[in-house]
Amino acid sequence: MDGDGGGGKRRRTGSVSSNGNDDNNYNIDASLLEALEKSSQSNIEVLDQRTLKKLVLSFERRLKENIEARLKYPDHPEKFAETEVDLHEELEKLKVLAGGPDLYPDLVNLNTIPSILGLLSHDNSDIANDVVQLLQDLTDEDVLEDSDEPARVLVDSLIENNVLELLVQNLQRLSDSDPDDMTAVYNTLATIENLIEVKPSVAELVCEKTKLLRWLLGKIKIREFDSNKQYASEILAILLQNSTANQKRLGQMNGVDVLLQAVATYKSKDPKSSDEEEMLENLFDSLCCLLMPLENKERFVKAEGVELMIIIMKQKKSAYGSAIRALDFAMTKYPPACERFVDVLGLKTAFAAFMGKIPMSKKNKKERYQEDLEERVISLIASLFGGILRGTRRERLLSKFVENECEKIDRLMELYMRYSDRVTTEAERMNNLELDDLEMDEEEKYNRKLESGLYTLQLIAVILGHLWCSEHSQMKARIELLLKQQKLTKKDVKDILQEYHDNIGDLDGPDEKERAQGRIQKFISAF
Template sequence: MDIGKILDFAPDTELRGENPFERTEIDRQKKAYGEPNSKKSKLALPAYMESVSDGVRMTEAEMEERRQELLAKAEIDNGEQEDMDEAATRKLFLLFDKRMKKNQDQRIKYAQKPEKYMNSEMDLYAHLHEIKQLATQPHLYPLFWDEDINSGLTLVNLISLSWHENSDIAAMARALTMIETLYDLLDQEEEENEEICKVLYQKYMEHDVLSVAVGTLKRMDETKNEEMEAAFKSIGLLESIIEGSDDQDIITKVANSGNFLIWLLERVRRRTINMVKVYAAEMLSVLLQGSEENQKIIGEKKGVDILLKQLAYFKKRNPKGQEEIELMENLFDALCSVVQGLYPPNRKKFLEDEGLHLMNLMIREKKMSRNSALKVINHVVSGYEGGDNSVKYVEILGLKTLFPLFMKTPKRNKKTGHTENDHEEAIVSIIGNLMRNLSGSLKRRLVDKFVELDHAKSERLLELHFKYAEKMEAAEEEVEQQAAILAQEGVEMDDDMAYALRLEKGLFTLQQIDYIIVELYGSGIESLRERIISHLSMRKSSLKQIREVVKDYADNLGDGENQEAIEQERNRLLELAMGLM
């Protein structure tokens, strides 16, 4: 693939109407519907109420009359709506069933005369807005499937509106109202609602809400603000189902429902940048993480190439506004997930699609994308499948780009949230992976970097060793404090918990630093050995401390599918550690 084609890609940032990056979701809703409970607040009418399907158009007077009727029926007026009790909710659901059946009957009876069933559709539309107020009253949720109300089919009937017979804007408006209602119902975080929400998730899965939400997404016209909002909330509904489900296979089910995973990839591919694209990139990352099946699907659909083209836009440009920053980070997260190694062919595609070239150029440009580009490189050169990318990275002069960042850590990026520790961890991890995967003359080129300029990079490496060794001394105090807190709660901190906390506080970075040191010490270059020993002596330290860190690293390599390779690496590390004499 031509790297030039990737770099020439630019998304369409021109939107019709408002720019969603300039407003929050609440602001957009205020703009569309007015301030809540204000005199200016109007219920947005679906487009089908502005014209009928046989081409007969309403006059402005008729439009206003119908608007006022709808407002009256929906009881949307000045002042706050009171919470509904169980009796009122039962009545509301029974009336909903009658209105839905009436609309169905009239549609059959007056199939060729839409003006005859217009009022029943207005009633049904208004009723959905009345149901929406239940979103803030989760204690009433069980009534949606209460067997004594509509034979327990209220929720099923609500879902069925997404497949309403009308195939034009009317059905679209009702579908988006249904999705918005379900989205609001799911958006409850109070702990006391957990059991109710679990039942709700189960009902959604039983009645295939996944297909409903994906079907709605595929029909949305994002040039219309209300439909763009509906698409956003449809994705939110699917995310809520993933987060709230106890089903271990939920990610696969959501990804496969209505080809949702493919829809996300295609939506990310489109040039237009809006809040739906941002959310689609985030969901793509969620569905790819830890799923070999999903990574395979995206790889086979040229997903690596698509993600690289989207990210190329940020090579010479910093993202504008928080939403574009979020889009960029989500795209990087998705790329990291797809090349993380569960499906090895994707790393080959990344290599063939000139991914390393693009990441290396991003690092050179010193834009906001730099830290995330480092993270991607770290992913593709890691593990036992990182050999080809490691070789290619050295061949494209990646070391020349990498080591200036190793010598001087950039300051924390407040906009992306990347810290100095994040940067140092990525850099030393890349160098460690290169040390592990390279051999012969290419590895010698890497080792020689620590010799040139009077061993300046070796001095820097040892400075980082002492920095993170001090961090670990402080971390030990935190581990003891956390253990004491857990003990008061009757919980004992086991070795795995303590080790995970140490890794979080910087142990992994220290392990990578000390692994590089033992590689340099064992390289056979005498000047490197002398400089390492001299620097340690100046700080009243010794090789013993480094040896213990590397031995601990080897002992905790963990399990994996390739146990033979893991055991070989463990033995190699222990042999290097024992060479520090």
């Protein structure tokens, strides 16, 4: 994530102190920076329990003075302004603790966390923003890299003291037009990301306890691009990637529709910068995660998501590959999406991609991009065969493999050979590794083969199975001819299908596993 919105915080010293003495405030900040620089250049041994206690006592004293002054002179800001400058300085000094994460358990034991977090609700937004910056520094992944246990102690204490609720409440009051507030938005999102990094369960907790998802959707709805919209899209993808609960929650909040509207902006234009391009990828990542639960696939079809993805493909802009990926997610194990795809004439567009007729640009000339796209299209066609089992739609799908003298079967066998060679090469490599005493169990071997292209090879074999079982004499003859030309037999295809059959998991329940194995067994018997 490129944080151009969060770098170099520019303090509005005038709003910290209303006595108009900006030069004086600037000097305070400058001398403070100098002191911090000196302390960071000095030996890290200086940062010990004694230093920590001094910092905490000084902070607590300034906090008490500020509270008392505000209570005593609520209508005279000039009389408590100086205590606010002092408090700002103390919060700046506390940032030095990021240099000694091993002291975090001591910081928690000193009961300082509630005092720090209480300032997130401070009437002076600059003070609240200081706290957000401090939290981001303390939880930064570079700081916590080798400090797992101290990091967990700190994060647990922050969560117990309602950091998630306070951070999101703070987000909701920040403005999109104020530079300091935009920086605070970035720092808040960075802190939430850091907390998830240390404790992955925070991803669900923050959505359960706060209105963060709603805030993120609101940010994504804004048409203008900025770095915080980019970061909001990244956080949304993180929250959705491993959480069915969050996927369902966002679906109920009209999330499918919001994401479709956000990506629709790019149906006939490309992002203007690499940051905007990254945001678009994040939006599609979020959309694909959102399409995991069945009810969201239904929402996608109702919101005309299938039609939008086909339009994006036809426009041949940079979102082309992402649209294929979204369709693949929508159509996996969901026949209504497959039926809609055929009804709105998606076959022509999909098979153009299958035949390698994809738009070329600097981005997608990269080999890995081409392969990803190839694998997605194969998965999409396998989903079509799995979702459309009979009727005129099935006939239209099958007829694609007959047209132009069975050119699509030729292409299928070309891909079969390429992926088969790749899997064979990986198997040989693993055998050589084993000779070097690096033994792998069967599961690890199988996973390595899947990563090297076995899964795509299995899907190609499944498509061949569907074609073979259609009892179409022209297609069967073509498949047999091509197998013979490559010195292969039907047994080679059967072996791939058998390995696929034997490794089907029961993630969707034992009944679904049995049904899936039954379908593959039918192909094995037919061959």
